[in-house]
Amino acid sequence: MPRPAPIALGPFARPARxxxxxxxxxxxxxxxxxLVDHHVHLxxxxxxxxxxxxxxVEGGVSAVVDLGAPLALVDPLRxxxxxxxxxxxxxxxxxxxxxxxxxxxxxxxxREIEPVDxxxxxxxxxxxxxxxxxxxxxxxxxxxxxxxxxxxxxxPATLAAIVRAARAHxxxxxxxxxxxxxxxxxxxxxxxxxxxxxxxxxxxxELIARAVAQGQRWISTLFVQxxxxxxxxxxxxxxxxxxxxxxxxxVLYGTDLGNGEQPIGVNPDxxxxxxxxxxxxxxxxxxxxxxxxxxxAVEGVATFVPGPPPASLDEVPAWLATARVVPAEELxxxxxxxxxxxxVGGASDPISASSxxxxxxxxx
Ligand SMILES: [Zn+2]
Numbered sequence: 001m002p003r004p005a006p007i008a009l010g011p012f013a014r015p016a017r018x019x020x021x022x023x024x025x026x027x028x029x030x031x032x033x034x035l036v037d038h039h040v041h042l043x044x045x046x047x048x049x050x051x052x053x054x055x056x057v058e059g060g061v062s063a064v065v066d067l068g069a070p071l072a073l074v075d076p077l078r079x080x081x082x083x084x085x086x087x088x089x090x091x092x093x094x095x096x097x098x099x100x101x102x103x104x105x106x107x108x109x110x111r112e113i114e115p116v117d118x119x120x121x122x123x124x125x126x127x128x129x130x131x132x133x134x135x136x137x138x139x140x141x142x143x144x145x146x147x148x149x150x151x152x153x154x155x156p157a158t159l160a161a162i163v164r165a166a167r168a169h170x171x172x173x174x175x176x177x178x179x180x181x182x183x184x185x186x187x188x189x190x191x192x193x194x195x196x197x198x199x200x201x202x203x204x205x206e207l208i209a210r211a212v213a214q215g216q217r218w219i220s221t222l223f224v225q226x227x228x229x230x231x232x233x234x235x236x237x238x239x240x241x242x243x244x245x246x247x248x249x250x251v252l253y254g255t256d257l258g259n260g261e262q263p264i265g266v267n268p269d270x271x272x273x274x275x276x277x278x279x280x281x282x283x284x285x286x287x288x289x290x291x292x293x294x295x296x297a298v299e300g301v302a303t304f305v306p307g308p309p310p311a312s313l314d315e316v317p318a319w320l321a322t323a324r325v326v327p328a329e330e331l332x333x334x335x336x337x338x339x340x341x342x343x344v345g346g347a348s349d350p351i352s353a354s355s356x357x358x359x360x361x362x363x364x
Pocket of ligand 1: 039040041067068195256259
């Protein structure tokens, strides 16, 4: 019986065969650009940050964005190799705001920002001072926490000052929103990304349209809203993300790794939740390979998913979770073109057994 045709994986997936010189000589599968988890906490993942990073690479992840940790912990991880680490450093919050009192918030992982006072001072505001310091310590994104359910939140003027200062340093602002009205506060302030799909409130279509028009990105983190249970938060988040996606919004794969129990590496349950929100296989791949907050993908490596591509969307999450990080030179060069649509075939001719037989795509 012939195998059913694989489903469309989009323009970035290519059939590939691994080099005869590597650990898995001649193994056939699919090549993808490097995968990114856009929301992790290295202070909470694995037995140590080094252990967490090593297991992320084993789990197919080439780059991570740490969205809350002491600078002293993440700064040394920036240039150590794989995976590539971008980080925010401390959570910026209102005086007395979340997550100051949380037991998991390590010393130095939360910074309270004094409100702007409205006076026309020649001195930098507390927000400007904080952002300059984060930038000089190598932070490439800014994380603000707006949790009205757990304490005071930054007022609009102070939030605007943070966004302005971050823009001046070329750093996107990522907002954690929790509690009534917090999605609107973040969107009206011009936050560049949501750290989580909003999960405590229904975001109406008008507000979603505004977020999409601004180019706001939403980092998924659906799995941690229920850990496999269909909780009200999970259901709300899936509904919000489905409408954000349908309106043309950019979805980034992110797990909030370190928050509760989940696999270190590509999490098939996060991807399965994205399927519930209406993402197709090619959308899952797009959410995983977006190099945000960078412009370019990690250099020198590619992703290899062994075996034949799946025939149905339901199988794609588990298949992607078998992804491996491999040296780029281990795969056919045509299979790892990054950041551009593949010249041959292109988006209208996604990977399939008929257009590009695996057995013809042999690495020299
Ligand atoms: Zn988080």
